[in-house]
Structures are given as structure tokens and as C-alpha cells.
Amino acid sequence: xxxxxxxxxxxxxxxxxxxxxxxxxxxxxxxxxxxxxxxxxxxxxxxxxxxxxxxxxxxxxxxxxxxxxxxxxxxxxxxxxxxxxxxxxxxxxxxxxxxxxxxxxxxxxxxxxxxxxxxxxxxxxxxxxxxxxxxxxxxxxxxxxxxxxxxxxxxxxxxxxxxxxxxxxxxxxxxxxxxxxxxxxxxxxxxxxxxxxxxxxxxxxxxxxxxxxxxxxxxxxxxxxxxxxxxxxxxxxxxxxxxxxxxxxxxxxxxxxxxxxxxxxxxxxxxxxxxxxxxxxxxxxxxxxxxxxxxxxxxxxxxxxxxxxxxxxxxxxxxxxxxxxxxxxxxxxxxxxxxxxxxxxxxxxxxxxxxxxxxxxxxxxxxxxxxxxxxxxxxxxxxxxxxxxxxxxxxxxxxxxxxxxxxxxxxxxxxxxxxxxxxxxxxxxxxxxxxxxxxxxxxxxxxxxxxxxxxxxxxxxxxxxxxxxxxxxxxxxxxxxxxxxxxxxxxxxxxxxxxxxxxxxxxxxxxxxxxxxxxxxxxxxxxxxxxxxx
Amino acid sequence: xxxxxxxxxxxxxxxxxxxxxxxxxxxxxxxxxxxxxxxxxxxxxxxxxxxxxxxxxxxxxxxxxxxxxxxxxxxxxxxxxxxxxxxxxxxxxxxxxxxxxxxxxxxxxxxxxxxxxxxxxxxxxxxxxxx
Numbered sequence: 277x278x279x280x281x282x283x284x285x286x287x288x289x290x291x292x293x294x295x296x297x298x299x300x301x302x303x304x305x306x307x308x309x310x311x312x313x314x315x316x317x318x319x320x321x322x323x324x325x326x327x328x329x330x331x332x333x334x335x336x337x338x339x340x341x342x343x344x345x346x347x348x349x350x351x352x353x354x355x356x357x358x359x360x361x362x363x364x365x366x367x368x369x370x371x372x373x374x375x376x377x378x379x380x381x382x383x384x385x386x387x388x389x390x391x392x393x394x395x396x397x398x399x400x401x402x403x404x405x406x407x408x409x410x411x412x413x414x415x416x417x418x419x420x421x422x423x424x425x426x427x428x429x430x431x432x433x434x435x436x437x438x439x440x441x442x443x444x445x446x447x448x449x450x451x452x453x454x455x456x457x458x459x460x461x462x463x464x465x466x467x468x469x470x471x472x473x474x475x476x477x478x479x480x481x482x483x484x485x486x487x488x489x490x491x492x493x494x495x496x497x498x499x500x501x502x503x504x505x506x507x508x509x510x511x512x513x514x515x516x517x518x519x520x521x522x523x524x525x526x527x528x529x530x531x532x533x534x535x536x537x538x539x540x541x542x543x544x545x546x547x548x549x550x551x552x553x554x555x556x557x558x559x560x561x562x563x564x565x566x567x568x569x570x571x572x573x574x575x576x577x578x579x580x581x582x583x584x585x586x587x588x589x590x591x592x593x594x595x596x597x598x599x600x601x602x603x604x605x606x607x608x609x610x611x612x613x614x615x616x617x618x619x620x621x622x623x624x625x626x627x628x629x630x631x632x633x634x635x636x637x638x639x640x641x642x643x644x645x646x647x648x649x650x651x652x653x654x655x656x657x658x659x660x661x662x663x664x665x666x667x668x669x670x671x672x673x674x675x676x677x678x679x680x681x682x683x684x685x686x687x688x689x690x691x692x693x694x695x696x697x698x699x700x701x702x703x704x705x706x707x708x709x710x711x712x713x714x715x716x717x718x719x720x721x722x723x724x725x726x727x728x729x730x731x732x733x734x735x736x737x738x739x740x741x742x743x744x745x746x747x748x749x750x751x752x753x754x755x756x757x758x759x760x761x762x763x764x765x766x767x768x769x770x771x772x773x774x775x776x777x778x779x780x781x782x783x784x785x786x787x788x789x790x791x792x793x794x795x796x797x798x799x800x801x802x803x804x805x806x807x808x809x810x
Numbered sequence: 811x812x813x814x815x816x817x818x819x820x821x822x823x824x825x826x827x828x829x830x831x832x833x834x835x836x837x838x839x840x841x842x843x844x845x846x847x848x849x850x851x852x853x854x855x856x857x858x859x860x861x862x863x864x865x866x867x868x869x870x871x872x873x874x875x876x877x878x879x880x881x882x883x884x885x886x887x888x889x890x891x892x893x894x895x896x897x898x899x900x901x902x903x904x905x906x907x908x909x910x911x912x913x914x915x916x917x918x919x920x921x922x923x924x925x926x927x928x929x930x931x932x933x934x935x936x937x938x939x940x941x
Contacts, residue, residue, distance in 0.1 A: 281917070310915075360869075360870040378860075380859075380867040380868075380869050380873065381861050381862075381867050458840055468884075479896075532851075550924045580870060581870075595826070598870075617898075618898065619871060619897070619898030620870045620871035620898075622897040622898060623871045623872060623897065623898075624871075637896070639898070640895045640898055640899060640900035640901065641898045642900070643858070654826070672837045672838075672839075698841065698905075699838045699841065699842060699843050699855075699905050700837055700838060702843075702855045702858055702905075703835060703837050703838060703843075703854045703855065704851065705858035705859075706835075706854050706855060706856075706857040706858040707832070707835060711832055711834070711835070714834070715834075715835075716839070738858065740858050740859050741858070741859075742869075743869025743870055744869060744870045746859075746869070746870075746871050746873070746898050747898055751900065792811070
């Protein structure tokens with residue numbers, strides 16, 4: 277669209293187009309940061325022909341580390357993995373009833389969820405174009421189910437609009453689209469687009485706006501059966517002698533624009549949130565467990581890496597037991613794939629070149645919070661007919677997400693009661709776990725009045741307090757990428773790095789796996805070439 | 811410590827947050843940190859990593875202690891750290907104004923066993939933030 281060519285008469289239309297341009301600009305910005313980049317995946321990834329007896333030491337048994345372990349062993353390498361935790365997966369992690377989580381600072385939470393209920397503190401969804409994650413899921417037999425991202429019957433909530441009463445997503449979506457279609461039609465009829473469009477195009481645009489916005493024959497968006505087919509009815513159609521349908525009243529255009537609620541509508545249209553999206557049945561760590569079945573015998577758990585040395589002969593990694601017991605131990609190998617988060621790696625003495633060390637130290641780690649809340653019953657389904665999906669609120673909890681599984685099940689349910697970025701994420705991190713849960717309940721009550729009566733228990737994870745990552749993910753900027761990214765990804769002597777931080781798909785499992793595949797492919801090529809030269 | 815909240819406990823908490831010796835915090839609504847003072851900024855931001863007594867913590871990596879930390883002696887150092895971050899630590903320039911940065915640095919440099927008399931001024935901060 278050439279927005280500059282549009283001479284539009286009404287300020288509101290201009291405003292709206294400005295908003296659209298803003299969204300497009302934001303999307304571009306996100307692309308340049310890597311958020312919207314597509315997975316560049318080579319199906320049937322496989323390496324072969326490792327020089328006999330070549331040893332590779334992998335640091336970290338998250339998805340990047342386990343991908344490397346799985347593929348390198350298949351290629352014929354002697355592989356060993358050192359992992360800080362007592363289990364694999366890293367940020368691919370699920371909390372269930374009976375689990376215990378001790379965060380940095382020492383606070384311990386005991387998860388009291390009922391059997392079958394869980395929280396994914398880290399990744400929780402897999403877009404259909406994250407081919408590498410999906411392929412390993414298919415290969416390893418990880419059962420997947422749809423993750424509901426957009427739910428037209430979920431809530432959008434602003435404390436500053438409609439007296440703080442949550443509105444239904446479908447009403448806001450339909451009414452915003454309808455009002456915008458009406459405004460654009462007015463702009464056409466008031467000759468505001470005469471310079472930008474031919475007469476035929478203007479007529480076509482009017483016709484499209486009538487269909488797109490559910491406008492009437494006079495290009496107006498108003499209460500009717502047609503608009504209710506979009507936004508829902510005051511009384512739904514029934515059978516037999518049940519009452520006839522009663523159309524619903526659209527939200528006033530100005531009130532809707534003033535509410536800002538429509539800003540939540542664009543999120544589900546972004547590439548990485550478009551249908552179809554998946555989740556593993558039973559929790560995200562089903563993926564970690566599936567990898568574990570393949571490579572568990574290679575992993576040395578409870579090993580905290582304290583030093584990484586290399587020379588032209590090989591790599592020596594010093595580690596100790598994660599609980600501090602025992603003395604320094606060492607592991608030697610010919611090559612090393614290091615998947616430790618940069619927030620951890622940057623604190624260690626590491627023998628790498630100055631450019632790589634600068635790159636390792638150039639990436640801050642983002643703050644994020646998730647809170648899982650267990651309720652006595654699935655009131656969001658029973659009372660409000662919300663099955664999966666996400667409600668948006670301008671309170672600090674930001675989002676409430678309903679389980680995309682076990683619909684209609686009697687008994688207890690767990691929802692995601694807060695998913696927070698930005699300043700509020702830091703503020704939640706600084707609270708005790710109990711206070712985080714209390715605050716999530718307090719703010720969530722503004723969206724669902726059932727909270728106080730139905731709430732049972734909760735668990736809260738602030739990623740800056742997670743002992744194995746010191747943060748959520750590596751936060752690149754266009755400037756730091758320009759200066760450091762290639763230096764971070766280069767093979768440095770006998771060491772190569774991998775993980776979401778070494779990808780253009782930060783914070784996503786796809787980034788971790790693609791980064792790992794690319795790193796070991798380059799390393800393998802390098803090793804073969806070195807062996808031939810020797 | 812068990813952290814599960816029953817409705818009864820929650821109700822008690824809502825009446826008196828003092829039950830956990832932790833005041834119910836006011837959360838920022840502006841998209842930046844709204845806390846004006848150094849103590850509130852420390853408690854609601856820095857504490858997340860550096861902990862309540864500025865003692866830091868250890869896991870696979872560490873968060874450095876601010877308590878009795880000689881690096882705080884050079885006042886430009888904490889100003890730079892809060893502004894720009896370093897390593898895994900994010901900078902807070904986009905979330906705090908220069909007065910807030912001065913306030914929180916002054917708070918840290920006069921608490922947790924630190925006793926530096928040379929206050930950081932807004933001008934000192936501006937020399938680093940350049941805004």
C-alpha cells in the first residue's frame with residue numbers, strides 16, 4: 277500500500293492507517309531482530325564418516341546439546357555430554373505436581389498441581405513452520421496436539437476502558453474490522469481516495485469492504501443479523517420452539533478506538549502465531565524426554581563447568597559436582613560443542629579468541645515470568661465457554677492462557693496466570709514466589725471474577741532466577757548482531773557454540789536445534805578437512 | 811518453605827502482606843519503572859538478581875554481590891553497569907531516567923556494608939547516558 281498517495285479526509289482514518297503502518301513497521305523491526313525469520317531447515321539432516329576415534333565433548337544437555345549428541349554419535353563420533361542439572365532439557369521444561377523447584381536465592385517451591393496438570397515455564401508452543409522441532413518430534417514419536425493461540429471467545433481487557441469490564445475478543449475483532457471498513461468506505465465516497473485509485477478500483481474496494489466488514493447496503497456497520505454472524509448474537513439461534521436469534525449491539529466506534537483493545541487483535545496474525553501451532557501432549561518436556569531416550573547414556577549429569585581450555589591438541593573442560601561436593605574433575609576431547617547460555621559461559625575462563633569472547637559478553641539475557649495457577653474447576657470452560665487460547669489484559673500479568681487440552685474435563689484445571697516481559701517482569705522476579713502467585717491471582721480476578729473462590733495453589737518462575745540460565749534468552753539488537761554474531765558462530769580453534777543465542781530465532785526451540793545442526797555440520801566438515809590435511 | 815497458597819492464606823495475605831514480611835509492591839504501569847526512589851528501585855528491580863541483602867547468588871553461573879563490593883568505590887562503575895549492563899546483565903537506560911539511575915546507585919553505595927560518601931549526581935549519570 278502506498279499510504280502517502282492516500283489523501284484521506286477523516287482524521288480517524290488517517291489514525292487507523294497510521295496504526296496499520298505501525299504494525300507493519302513493528303513486524304519489519306521484529307524480522308530484523310530475528311523474531312519472524314523462517315526456519316531454514318534441511319529435511320533428513322544427517323552426518324556420516326567421522327574419523328575413527330574422534331572425541332567430541334558437548335556442554336549442556338538442552339535441545340541444542342542433545343541434538344548435537346544424537347547427530348554426532350550417528351555420524352560415528354565418540355560423544356560425551358556434561359550437564360549442570362540432574363535431568364536434561366534445559367529450558368524445555370515442565371513443572372508437574374510433586375516437582376520441586378529451587379530458584380537462585382534459595383526459595384523452594386513445591387508444585388501441588390493435580391495429576392496430569394502442568395506448567396511449561398519456558399517454551400510452550402511450536403509453530404507449523406518450525407520444521408526442525410516438528411521433525412524430531414515425528415522421528416522420536418512425540419505426540420502433538422493443537423495449541424490454541426487465537427480464541428475468539430477469550431477476553432480482551434483494559435482497566436481504562438468499559439469500566440474495566442473484559443470484552444470478548446470476537447466482539448472487538450468484528451467491530452474494529454467493521455468500523456474500519458465503514459470509515460474506509462466513507463473515505464472512498466467522500467473522494468478521499470480519488471487520487472490513489474481508479475473508479476473501478478474504488479467500486480471494487482467498496483464491495484470488498486462490505487464483505488470484509490459485514491457492512492449493510494449503505495456501507496454502514498450496525499446492529500444486524502449479518503454483523504452478529506461475526507460478533508455473536510445477544511440470543512443465539514436454537515431448535516424447535518426455542519427463542520429466535522436476537523442480534524447484538526456493536527461497540528461504538530469511538531469507544532472502541534479509545535479503548536485500545538483492538539491492539540491485542542494483531543498478535544495472532546503474526547507469522548509465528550498463525551495456525552497451526554502445536555504442543556506436545558502432556559507437557560513441553562516430552563520433547564526433552566524423547567531426546568533423552570536417544571542420548572541418555574552419553575550424559576554426565578550434575579556437572580558444573582568451571583573452565584574451558586583448548587590448544588592445538590585438544591580441549592580440556594574442568595567441572596565439579598553441581599552441589600559443590602567433590603573436587604575439580606576434567607574431561608578431555610578432540611573437539612567441543614558448547615551450548616551453555618552466554619549468561620553462564622561469559623562468566624567462565626574460556627580459551628577462545630578475543631572476538632568470540634567479546635561476542636559472548638555482548639548479549640544480555642531478557643527477563644520473563646510465568647505463573648501457573650490451579651483452580652478447583654475449569655470455570656473458564658464451564659462458565660465462559662473459553663476452550664484454550666489467550667486473554668489479553670493491560671494489567672501487569674499481561675496474558676491469561678487456558679489449557680489447550682482435556683476440554684470439558686471435570687475436576688481441577690491449571691491455567692497460565694501471568695506471562696510477563698518488560699519492567700513488570702523484573703518487578704515480579706524481585707518478589708518472593710508467594711507474592712508473584714498472590715499478585716497473579718489479584719490481577720487475574722479483574723478478568724475472571726471466579727478467581728478468589730476457585731483458586732487453590734500456584735507456582736511462579738522468574739527466568740532471571742533460574743539457576744541454569746540466569747535469564748530467559750539472549751537479547752540481540754541489530755547493532756550487536758552486526759558487530760558480534762558471526763564471531764560468536766565461527767569455529768574457534770576446537771570449539772563451536774550452539775543454542776538459541778547462536779540463531780536468528782531467539783528464545784525458540786527451533787533456534788536452538790537449527791543452531792546446533794548448523795554448528796555440527798560446519799564442525800564435521802572442518803574435522804574431515806583437518807584429518808585429510810594431517 | 812512451602813509456597814502453595816490456599817484461599818484462606820491468600821485472604822490473609824490480601825489483608826496483611828506483613829505475614830511474609832514483604833510489602834505488597836506497587837507495579838509500574840507506564841512501560842518504564844515508575845519507582846522514584848533508590849530503595850524502591852533496588853527492592854523491585856535489582857533484588858531480582860542481586861538478592862535482598864545485595865549478597866548475589868550462585869548456580870551454574872553467579873550474580874555478583876553488591877554488598878561490600880569494592881568495585882562500587884568508583885562511582886562511575888555502577889552508573890555504567892545500570893545504564894548499559896555487561897555480559898548477561900541488561901542495561902536499564904530504556905526503563906530508568908537519569909535521576910532514577912542516580913538514586914538507585916546512591917542507595918546501593920550507601921547500603922549493604924557500602925559507605926561511599928561521594929554521591930552520584932544526575933550530571934554524573936548524564937555523562938554516561940548522554941541524553
